[in-house]
Amino acid sequence: MTRLLHITERDTWEAARPTGWYRMSTRGVSLDQQGFIHCSLPHQLRTVAEFVYGDGDEDLVVLVIDSELLGVPLKYEAPEPGADEFPHIYGPVPVGAVTGVVPVERDAEGRMLLPE
Template sequence: MTRLLHITERALWEAARQAGTYEMSTRGKTLGEEGFIHCSLPDQLRGVAEFVYGDYEGPDELVVLTIDSERLTAPLRFEAARPGGVEYPHLYGPLPVDAVADVTPWPKA
């Protein structure tokens, strides 16, 4: 199992729990708009959180979804934004809520 992480707003996660799948790619962009869901490995999360949510003021709490890669139903690819760059995990389809093993609050700086 590869431990994948995704940071999001609690309300978006709660809505996904009701729907059965999570379909946000990143802050303000859906899976349909972006084509995949941005994820991180544990050592990448802080940098991603600072880049994507560094200016986030709420109103909702941020949470980290811990994803069990073995429960995914869509393709997972590791890709770099530019040739030779750091590769990040991208999920090419909806995230089933039962693939989320844990949800923890993201600590404010």
């Protein structure tokens, strides 16, 4: 199993739960618009979180996704040649594949406190 991480707004996650499927790619962009759901490996999360959500004060959570429970294609792709490859999920994530939901807090300087 690979532990995939996806940062999102708490409201977006809560809205997905009763449907059984999570369908957001990234901040303000759906799976249908992007074609895949952006994820990170643990060592990539801070860079992604700061790039996508560093300017806001949204109520965020990190979804911990079990790659073996996806049932849809998972590809590792680099945003440009020679760059680090990021996991991309090519289909909706079943809520049952989300094995953890970690609230994102901020320290006194506003820096996100993220899971390791």
